Amino acid sequence: MSIQYHGTTVISVRRDSSVSIGSDGQVTMGSTIAKSNAKKIRRAYNNSVLIGFAGSTADALTLYERLNGKLEQYSGNLTRASVELAKEWRTDKMLRRLEALLIAADKNNSYIISGNGDVLEPEDGIAAIGSGGQYAQAAAKALIKHTDLSAAEIIKESLQIASSICIYTDNYFSIDTL
Numbered sequence: 001m002s003i004q005y006h007g008t009t010v011i012s013v014r015r016d017s018s019v020s021i022g023s024d025g026q027v028t029m030g031s032t033i034a035k036s037n038a039k040k041i042r043r044a045y046n047n048s049v050l051i052g053f054a055g056s057t058a059d060a061l062t063l064y065e066r067l068n069g070k071l072e073q074y075s076g077n078l079t080r081a082s083v084e085l086a087k088e089w090r091t092d093k094m095l096r097r098l099e100a101l102l103i104a105a106d107k108n109n110s111y112i113i114s115g116n117g118d119v120l121e122p123e124d125g126i127a128a129i130g131s132g133g134q135y136a137q138a139a140a141k142a143l144i145k146h147t148d149l150s151a152a153e154i155i156k157e158s159l160q161i162a163s164s165i166c167i168y169t170d171n172y173f174s175i176d177t178l
Contacts, residue, residue: 005126009162009169010040010052013102013140014125015151016081018177019105021050024075024132024153025172037172048106050176054130055100063089063100067113068087077115082119090117095119101129101148107178132159134164152177 010023022041026033041052042064053060066088070081075095082104089095095115102113105127109141112120112127120127126144128137143149149157155175163169 006080008040008054008130009128009136009159009166010054010130011105011128011136011140011155011162012050012052012122012126013144013151013154013158014105014110015144015154016138017107018151019050019107019110019125020151020155020175020177021052021105022105022152022159022173023052023054024159025174026168026170028168036170039174041080041174041176042103043176044068045076047077047078048178050105050178052103052129053100054055054133056098059098060102063095063098063102063113066095067102067104075156078104078109078111082084082111082113086113086115086117086119088104089113089115103117103127103129105178128177132162132169134163135165135169147150 012021025037027035031167067085074080100121126140135156143154159173163171
């Protein structure tokens, strides 16, 4: 994916019958750390969907609210809600300017949603966004292949590895699991 936002790492891992999303807590403004304990993971639709976001905070929260609204409209159907949000995001003049990426996951599906109209389902159960996303994703792939760690444990280790490499990723982690 060509869009990459600096200042965060968000990763989702699906393993066995659970899915976890985790993020670091760092928020940067230019070359300054503005906050180190931000929560970039939210629950939606009766606590049945996890949403993580990267990018401009106001933009990401606007998109979170829109996705939550779509989940309500489509009775919790994450696939339909994600597609409808991506279509609206891509075609609406105001939404089109929003700079963020989302990862959304429920018990059955995980998606990366972008303003380009992308609704990408990871084929290996791992989705990652943000400046440290590729580091965390690589670590998670290795951990899934070579350990019996749970999804949440893989997230924690992957974020720890990303935080040791990416200057925009700190070691304050938020992790949530369905």
